[in-house]
Amino acid sequence: MQNLTVRLEMVFEQIKKAAGDKAGLRIIDVGSDHGYLAVRCLDEGIAGSVICTEIHDAPAKRSAQALEDAGYKANSDVFVTDGLTGVPLKVGDIVVIAGMGGLNIIDILTRALKDNGSSVFEKVTFVLQPQKSVELVRQYLSGSGFCFVDETVCCDRDIFYNCMRAGYNGVMSHITNEEACYGPVLLKKYNNGDMGVKDYFAHLNDIYKIRQRSNPIVKSALKERQKNDSK
Ligand SMILES: C[S@@+](CC[C@H](N)C(=O)[O-])C[C@H]1O[C@@H](n2cnc3c(N)ncnc32)[C@H](O)[C@@H]1O
Known part of the structure; x- marks a missing residue:
């Protein structure tokens, strides 16, 4: 194999x-x-x-x-x-x-x-x-x-x-910037407590904090994510 x-x-x-x-x-x-x-x-x-x-x-x-x-x-x-x-x-x-x-x-x-x-x-x-x-x-x-x-x-x-x-x-269809940057399926998995996706999102958040300076899609996605994650 x-x-x-x-x-x-x-x-x-x-x-x-x-x-x-x-x-x-x-x-x-x-x-x-x-x-x-x-x-x-x-x-x-x-x-x-x-x-x-x-x-x-x-x-x-x-x-x-x-x-x-x-x-x-x-x-x-x-x-x-x-x-x-x-x-x-x-x-x-x-x-x-x-x-x-x-x-x-x-x-x-x-x-x-x-x-x-x-x-x-x-x-x-x-x-x-x-x-x-x-x-x-x-x-x-x-x-x-x-x-x-x-x-x-x-x-x-x-x-x-x-x-x-x-x-x-x-x-x-239209997806939000948050869905574009984090993935509609992965967001559902994250909300269901998938530990692998949680690690991935933590990693993405670190990268996006830097990329947001030059990328408005990432900037708005990060803002949406922070808002939705604190609900
Ligand atoms: C980094 S390798 C990835 C190989 C394999 N798919 C993998 O995931 O391990 C990318 C390969 O795609 C080929 N490639 C890049 N653009 C392509 C295109 N438009 N059509 C066909 N092959 C392409 C490159 O020659 C290279 O061999």
Whole structure:
């Protein structure tokens, strides 16, 4: 079984939840780099086939090699492409975009939605793990017809990461700055006493206290959070 870092294990858990009791799904790992996540999805039978996309040749070769070494050459494809360009989505797909900046994720999703259309998007699950600009990803998702299904956090070698699972229903909605910066799902978990989320929020509060000086969204989110937390 392919070992994963704590961060990628969290991403894998979201893929598992997205699959539910279904096996043999098609999983598309955008920005696959080493290909370990795709290998693990095949190892566990969640994926019947995987597609890895990579913008650069070298990581694409790494992914292809890892899949071949694990015996999955026949049920995998690796494409050198930008995001999901040239990869038409199918009903039931799980799309994973992990370990990338939020603006890159937004760009990839925007173009994929245009290319595939909303009727396919409604039948696809998205597992997203932005490394930065998380608040912009959440704003984009809610304003573009996605819905938040779940979100988890982990601490891997002293760095906090979060991972969201989103669906698409075409209903555009507005989230508050607090929801954008802390996450609508994580806020619910925090209010239900989730200790991992409490640690994450304490960490975010420290960072936001500094970032608020240059970022008005963060400033207002921090104010809303302090107000709501003291209720
Ligand atoms: C930091 S690595 C993360 C790899 C893996 N997804 C993970 O979470 O461990 C980001 C990878 O995404 C690739 N990448 C960045 N932008 C991309 C894009 N627009 N389309 C496809 N791959 C991209 C990079 O080449 C790199 O290999």
